Amino acid sequence: MNDLQISGLFFQNRGPYTFRIVPGQVVGLQGASGAGKTLLLRAIADLDPNQGQVRLGDMAREQVPAPIWRKTVAMLPAESFWWFDAVGDHFQVPVQAIEATLQQLGFESDVLNWEVSRLSTGEKQRLAIVRLLQNKPRALLLDEPTASLDAENIERTETLLVDYCRQQQVPLLWVSHDSRQLERVADDQYYIEGDGTLQEVRGGQHGR
Amino acid sequence: MGVKPLSPLDLSIAACLLIVLGLFSHRLKLGLEKQLAVSALRTTVQLLLIGQVLRILFANASLLFVVAISMVMLAVAGREVMARQHRRLRGSQGWLLGTGSMFISSFSVAFIALAVIIANDPWYTPQYAIPLLGMLLGNTMNGISLSMDRMTETLWQQRQLVEQRLLLGETGSEATAEIRRQAMRSGMIPIINSMAAAGLVSLPGMMTGQILGGSSPMDAVKYQILVMFLIAAGTGFGVMSAMWLLTRKLFDNRDRLRLDQLESSS
Numbered sequence: 001m002n003d004l005q006i007s008g009l010f011f012q013n014r015g016p017y018t019f020r021i022v023p024g025q026v027v028g029l030q031g032a033s034g035a036g037k038t039l040l041l042r043a044i045a046d047l048d049p050n051q052g053q054v055r056l057g058d059m060a061r062e063q064v065p066a067p068i069w070r071k072t073v074a075m076l077p078a079e080s081f082w083w084f085d086a087v088g089d090h091f092q093v094p095v096q097a098i099e100a101t102l103q104q105l106g107f108e109s110d111v112l113n114w115e116v117s118r119l120s121t122g123e124k125q126r127l128a129i130v131r132l133l134q135n136k137p138r139a140l141l142l143d144e145p146t147a148s149l150d151a152e153n154i155e156r157t158e159t160l161l162v163d164y165c166r167q168q169q170v171p172l173l174w175v176s177h178d179s180r181q182l183e184r185v186a187d188d189q190y191y192i193e194g195d196g197t198l199q200e201v202r203g204g205q206h207g208r
Numbered sequence: 209m210g211v212k213p214l215s216p217l218d219l220s221i222a223a224c225l226l227i228v229l230g231l232f233s234h235r236l237k238l239g240l241e242k243q244l245a246v247s248a249l250r251t252t253v254q255l256l257l258i259g260q261v262l263r264i265l266f267a268n269a270s271l272l273f274v275v276a277i278s279m280v281m282l283a284v285a286g287r288e289v290m291a292r293q294h295r296r297l298r299g300s301q302g303w304l305l306g307t308g309s310m311f312i313s314s315f316s317v318a319f320i321a322l323a324v325i326i327a328n329d330p331w332y333t334p335q336y337a338i339p340l341l342g343m344l345l346g347n348t349m350n351g352i353s354l355s356m357d358r359m360t361e362t363l364w365q366q367r368q369l370v371e372q373r374l375l376l377g378e379t380g381s382e383a384t385a386e387i388r389r390q391a392m393r394s395g396m397i398p399i400i401n402s403m404a405a406a407g408l409v410s411l412p413g414m415m416t417g418q419i420l421g422g423s424s425p426m427d428a429v430k431y432q433i434l435v436m437f438l439i440a441a442g443t444g445f446g447v448m449s450a451m452w453l454l455t456r457k458l459f460d461n462r463d464r465l466r467l468d469q470l471e472s473s474s
Binding site for chain 1: 368386
């Protein structure tokens with residue numbers, strides 16, 4: 001089973017963190033700002049120097065080159081960045097492979113011809129999720145995935161992401177400031193204190 | 209026909225122009241008087257010193273002496289590359305990187321020119337070797353420092369974009385390919401422009417010097433063409449190797465962007 005195991009993860013005087021997310025499980029992560037939620041995701045994605053072990057099922061991080069690891073254990077940053085002029089240039093897969101995801105998030109496939117400079121913040125956010133999922137990740141690390149969305153799009157996005165997690169049986173770590181959102185989507189919840197210690201939230205409601 | 213010698217009085221007249229310029233700078237509150245005076249003094253002292261060194265060098269043309277002087281020139285050029293960076297690599301690695309790139313490009317190009325093209329006996333005849341290497345180093349130094357500065361500055365500003373590309377599974381080299389291309393271009397544009405404008409807008413300094421020294425214009429022109437080609441090749445290869453090395457330094461073995469390798473100069 002491809003569960004995400006983090007053991008003794010230590011970075012920038014934080015940690016060690018040890019926890020495990022099983023396939024198809026959504027774990028919510030909350031905490032004061034500056035507590036290091038984003039840093040934790042970055043360390044798991046191996047984007048910052050860190051010590052400790054992270055495994056996905058049988059695969060240890062060090063066994064694969066870092067780019068492969070990041071395609072497999074995919075992190076969605078809070079703000080999305082785009083470097084080509086057209087939306088479609090950021091996708092390496094054929095349209096058919098992403099059409100369904102686009103529609104679920106409220107786009108027609110002609111969005112691929114749009115100029116990035118014309119996109120609103122919310123559109124960029126939703127398209128960044130489509131871009132992330134094109135790599136077919138086996139684990140997801142989401143940093144405020146719906147922060148800039150309106151109510152209707154928050155619902156669409158939550159449904160899409162939780163469905164992906166359940167159907168593909170991937171572990172999902174979801175950082176949010178919105179505790180009601182985490183009650184909706186998360187099976188279990190953690191809280192990071194200001195000093196960086198991680199606690200499991202007791203009595204957390206099981207969503208869905 | 210030799211060049212007409214200049215007397216100290218001749219130079220003093222030219223120096224008076226600078227004094228007048230200094231007075232204007234003071235009146236207009238440009239605040240450049242002190243820098244102007246220091247630089248003018250440095251030019252005088254440094255050139256008089258190198259004149260003495262060259263005089264001794266030309267009198268005893270030993271390979272060892274030529275190599276020693278070129279090493280000093282290289283080290284100073286390496287320091288200059290570092291001094292022109294707004295954000296530079298920590299410790300000695302930045303100096304090594306700039307110096308290494310200049311060594312690879314300038315020295316190999318100069319060697320080809322001296323041993324194969326000009327083919328004096330001996331090939332290291334200092335009257336040719338030292339000025340040629342000097343021109344190559346000076347221009348390569350400009351190109352490398354421009355492109356390194358452009359690369360580190362752009363990476364600093366676009367770090368989030370680069371990290372976004374890393375998160376989508378690109379390698380450090382892929383994620384910075386466009387930034388590296390732009391940095392290489394900005395390092396090579398000056399020499400490409402001066403090749404395009406040579407002779408139309410300005411007479412290049414070396415050619416001017418040769419003509420003043422009594423060479424026929426056609427001989428001077430041929431040497432100038434040679435030097436332009438050498439500078440363009442030296443700068444181009446120097447810039448390319450500097451960008452390649454810099455990318456390797458700024459990403460670690462896990463393809464993380466390591467901007468902590470840079471320190472900012474005040």
